Amino acid sequence: MNKPSNTADDILAAARTFIVAGGYNGFSYADIAEVIGIRKASIHHHFPSKVDLVQTLVRRYREDAVTGMTELERNVPEPPELLRTYAGFWAQCIEDASRPFCVCALLASELPVLPPEVAVEVRAYFQFLSGWLSGVIGRGAEQKKLTTSAAPRVEAEAFMATVHGAMLSARAYGDALTFGMILAPTLQKLIPGTD
Numbered sequence: 001m002n003k004p005s006n007t008a009d010d011i012l013a014a015a016r017t018f019i020v021a022g023g024y025n026g027f028s029y030a031d032i033a034e035v036i037g038i039r040k041a042s043i044h045h046h047f048p049s050k051v052d053l054v055q056t057l058v059r060r061y062r063e064d065a066v067t068g069m070t071e072l073e074r075n076v077p078e079p080p081e082l083l084r085t086y087a088g089f090w091a092q093c094i095e096d097a098s099r100p101f102c103v104c105a106l107l108a109s110e111l112p113v114l115p116p117e118v119a120v121e122v123r124a125y126f127q128f129l130s131g132w133l134s135g136v137i138g139r140g141a142e143q144k145k146l147t148t149s150a151a152p153r154v155e156a157e158a159f160m161a162t163v164h165g166a167m168l169s170a171r172a173y174g175d176a177l178t179f180g181m182i183l184a185p186t187l188q189k190l191i192p193g194t195d
Helices: 007-022 029-036 040-046 050-075 079-096 103-108 116-142 152-173 177-190
Strands: none
Touching (some): 007 103, 050 079, 050 116, 079 152, 079 177, 103 152
16 A cells, blocks of 8 residues: 655655756756645745755655664675675666665765755765764674775775765766776775675
């Protein structure tokens, strides 16, 4: 049975699609209203301003990531598989265009022009992701299941930058396979025996 549509969730989903396509300034409430078939006043009822809308979107995006990573760790306890699964998630999303780009990575490129309330949420997402990856890489190094050449935090930042850079290159070339091609050497370096 399908869950009834929630207008606020529909607004957030439309905003996410617009942000991935054109960034923070790439849409207006009129665009969202047209896509989901409501009046702009209805959007303002749920989100008084665009700042409120995007701040909520990024906060929920981070909360979903926290929930997703917690669930992932429950099901995939080994650090090498966690990294492969995380990379595989993005590879699949880029390939099937379900999430062709990380919303926070895209917004991070716009930090100098974002409202401070949104910038804080984007930074919080990156801090969470860096902390999670640092923990995974640190455990993997301690267990001798990952090969590292720097502190876990440095390795985590490099891995995160490679993932986001691979997303950007896949988008620039219009080729989903570019993502995996760019990420493969990083995974090979970190995970012994990876082909």
